[in-house]
Amino acid sequence: xxxxxxxxxxxxxxxxxxxxxxxxxxxxxxxxxxxxxxxxxxxxxxxxxxxxxxxxxxxxxxxxxxxxxxxxxxxxxxxxxxxxxxxxxxxxxxxxxxxxxxxxxxxxxxxxxxxxxxxxxxxxxxxxxxxxxxxxxxxxxxxxxxxxxxxxxxxxxxxxxxxxxxxxxxxxxxxxxxxxxxxxxxxxxxxxxxxxxxxxxxxxxxxxxxxxxxxxxxxxxxxxxxxxxxxxxxxxxxxxxxxxxxxxxxxxxxxxxxxxxxxxxxxxxxxxxxxxxxxxxxxxxxxxxxxxxxxxxxxxxxxxxxxxxxxxxxxxxxxxxxxxxxxxxxxxxxxxxxxxxxxxxxxxxxxxxxxxxxxxxxxxxxxxxxxxxxxxxxxxxxxxxxxxxxxxxxxxxxxxxxxxxxxxxxxxxxxxxxxxxxxxxxxxxxxxxxxxxxxxx
Numbered sequence: 001x002x003x004x005x006x007x008x009x010x011x012x013x014x015x016x017x018x019x020x021x022x023x024x025x026x027x028x029x030x031x032x033x034x035x036x037x038x039x040x041x042x043x044x045x046x047x048x049x050x051x052x053x054x055x056x057x058x059x060x061x062x063x064x065x066x067x068x069x070x071x072x073x074x075x076x077x078x079x080x081x082x083x084x085x086x087x088x089x090x091x092x093x094x095x096x097x098x099x100x101x102x103x104x105x106x107x108x109x110x111x112x113x114x115x116x117x118x119x120x121x122x123x124x125x126x127x128x129x130x131x132x133x134x135x136x137x138x139x140x141x142x143x144x145x146x147x148x149x150x151x152x153x154x155x156x157x158x159x160x161x162x163x164x165x166x167x168x169x170x171x172x173x174x175x176x177x178x179x180x181x182x183x184x185x186x187x188x189x190x191x192x193x194x195x196x197x198x199x200x201x202x203x204x205x206x207x208x209x210x211x212x213x214x215x216x217x218x219x220x221x222x223x224x225x226x227x228x229x230x231x232x233x234x235x236x237x238x239x240x241x242x243x244x245x246x247x248x249x250x251x252x253x254x255x256x257x258x259x260x261x262x263x264x265x266x267x268x269x270x271x272x273x274x275x276x277x278x279x280x281x282x283x284x285x286x287x288x289x290x291x292x293x294x295x296x297x298x299x300x301x302x303x304x305x306x307x308x309x310x311x312x313x314x315x316x317x318x319x320x321x322x323x324x325x326x327x328x329x330x331x332x333x334x335x336x337x338x339x340x341x342x343x344x345x346x347x348x349x350x351x352x353x354x355x356x357x358x359x360x361x362x363x364x365x366x367x368x369x370x371x372x373x374x375x376x377x378x379x380x381x382x383x384x385x386x387x388x389x390x391x392x393x394x395x396x397x398x399x400x401x402x403x404x405x406x407x408x409x410x411x412x413x414x415x416x417x418x419x420x421x422x423x424x425x426x427x428x429x430x431x432x433x434x435x436x437x438x439x440x441x
Contacts, residue, residue: 002103003069004028009091011082012073013039013047013054016096019144020071021052026150027103032067034060036082065089071099074140074165077190095169097162100145102172106152109159109278110139112167112204113181113217115325116271117141119263119302120181121161123275123293130292131284133157140166157282164200165190174207177281178227179274180216184324188347215277217270230281232273234266241273248273248290250280256290262297267328301426303329306433309440311403314433317410318426322346323353326412336362336405338397340390343368343425344414351377353412358382363400365393369417390418390425394432 006029010021013035024031032053039056047054055063065086072093076083083093101108109128111121118141125137138148139160148158160175164187167173183198191197205214208227216222218233232241241250248256248269255276258269272293279289298304301318308314317329330337330353339361341350350357350373357364358381366374366386375384385400387393397407409429411422419425 001026001028005030006069007067008032008069008071009034009063009065009067009086010071010073011035011086012076013043014073014075015142016075016144016146017071017073018043018047019146020073020096020099021047022050023100023103023146023149024069024071025050025052029069032063034063034082036060061085065091069094071096072169074163074168078168093169094171095166096144096146097139097160097166098170098173100149101170101174103149104145104152104158106155107157107176108174109157109177109179109282110162110173110175110204111159111179111181111274111278112162112164112201113179114184114186114322115328116181116267116274117161117163118299118319119268120179120271120275121159122299123272123296124159124179124278126292126296127275127279127284127289128157128159128282130288131279131282133282133284135159137161159278162204164197167203168200170203170206172207173204174209175204175212177213177215177278178204178208179278180204180214180220180222181271181274182217182324183220184322185348186322186324186346189345213278213281215274215281217274230277232270232277234269234273239273241277243269243273248276250276250286253286255286260294262295264303265328265332268298301422303332304426304430306430307437309398309433309437312398312401312405312407314407315409316426316429316433317408318415318422318429320410320412321414321422323348323350323412326410327353327356329408329410330356330360333360333406333408336360338362338401338405338407339364340367340393340397340407340409340429341412342366342371342374343411343419344417345370345373346413349377350374350412354378354381362405363397365396365400367393367418368411368413370413390428391432394429394436398436 008029070091128135134156141161212227214227218231218236218239231239233239246258304316306314415425
């Protein structure tokens with residue numbers, strides 16, 4: 001066992017922390033979990049029943065750094081007091097992604113980017129499975145990589161969605177195929193500037209060899225890479241994977257008619273191209289890969305039609321946690337939009353979207369701690385109303401929208417100031433709209 005008799009401290013008892021702790025137990029380590037927040041009590045009891053020492057609250061913040069290995073969950077900022085206490089005592093961090101990779105004996109396809117990671121990871125899983133490679137999607141998609149390793153004996157390839165937070169703490173992580181989808185402003189509440197955020201994401205290529213593949217967006221100016229490059233773009237000519245008039249091509253070969261898919265929008269066309277590139281790099285025939293995704297249904301909270309009330313369509317795009325995702329959602333709507341946006345203040349301005357919002361948005365209903373900042377950036381060109389919560393925001397939007405228009409819930413930022421996560425706020429939006437639908441019957 002790789003970590004036999006290793007004394008390990010894991011920070012955080014969320015999904016990644018629990019996955020790391022369980023993996024370390026299977027590998028023979030003696031594990032302590034520290035969590036200064038309010039973890040699920042059932043999860044705490046489960047860990048203690050497995051022999052893990054769990055330290056909570058103030059005691060966790062004062063823990064001694066007396067172990068051999070320190071695992072930082074990606075959701076915990078290294079600048080947080082829980083992490084800083086151990087770092088001051090000389091702790092050096094290993095992330096959950098790095099820990100899992102050190103224990104993994106299967107090749108990895110890793111997918112990163114500001115937007116589209118989850119969709120692309122699922123597409124890769126479907127394409128590789130159709131090509132005869134037993135593939136499991138994991139990582140930032142929901143099931144931690146460390147937890148997915150339980151099934152390693154039945155897996156040929158792991159398709160791992162990776163975030164910048166996870167890449168911060170890698171040392172040996174080497175994906176056989178690394179996919180770079182796109183890069184737009186985000187997470188400026190965690191990083192000092194865009195350069196620091198970009199540098200974290202670029203680490204996905206850091207340990208690749210010349211025999212590996214890098215599937216990259218031709219629009220983004222990337223530094224020289226060691227791996228063999230495959231490029232894609234729906235915008236820039238000259239890519240290996242490219243599109244024209246709803247058709248996708250690999251070099252000079254027609255691969256797919258996008259109208260056969262349930263995925264809509266240019267951004268999803270690029271997600272499909274990236275997944276096809278990963279499939280090609282893994283030796284899967286592109287005709288087989290293309291056929292495999294024709295029945296793919298997009299996940300909830302991604303431009304999901306929730307209901308149509310009195311001729312107004314209500315769309316849940318809660319997964320839009322940055323400006324680029326919000327821009328894509330607005331561009332995809334041909335009719336006037338009553339927009340519900342806002343949430344956590346992540347340190348960036350909505351001013352770059354003012355022209356687009358002026359063109360697309362009839363009224364903006366704003367929520368969360370960033371609502372005043374959005375109003376300042378867009379008003380008076382865009383009529384703005386601030387609401388105290390999501391329920392009030394939906395009522396205001398419902399009153400403002402007329403038949404033929406769209407109420408679009410696309411926050412453009414994270415949800416942690418008001419909700420557990422984007423899925424929680426999307427589910428609440430859906431429930432509020434469905435209750436409004438019942439009231440109109």
